[in-house]
Amino acid sequence: MKSLPRILFAAALTLGFAAAHAADATCDAQATDKKLHGAAKTSFLKKCNADAAASAPAGNAACETKAADKKLHGAAKNSFVKKCTADAAAGKS
Incomplete structure (x- = not known):
């Protein structure tokens, strides 16, 4: 049972990095569209x-809740949360 908090922390950290990377790509695309230099x-x-x-943790919590509502576990949950978080960062609903 002591390893469960470590696993949850590692998953949250990984999702945070994924969300940050998605935000970087989105922001860079917006800067390119605006022709900023x-x-x-x-x-x-x-x-x-x-x-x-600032908005990623709230989006991630909402995605975790949706995954729990759908009773997803393991790889299916991770995949769902990753896509949900990326969609939230991109402004999709």
Whole structure:
């Protein structure tokens, strides 16, 4: 039973990195669409990534709840939460 908290922590950490990577790609795409360069792009990316990081934990908790409601476990749960979190970061519902 002592390893369960470690597993949950590792899963949460992994999902956090996945969400951050998805946010990086989304923010970079937005900066490209806005044709930002140099300091303007750096400033935009910093704010965009901070905003995405602030909303990721709430999105992740909602995805975990949805997975629990669907009674998903193991790889199916991880896959569902990963996709749900990525969709939430991209602004999909």
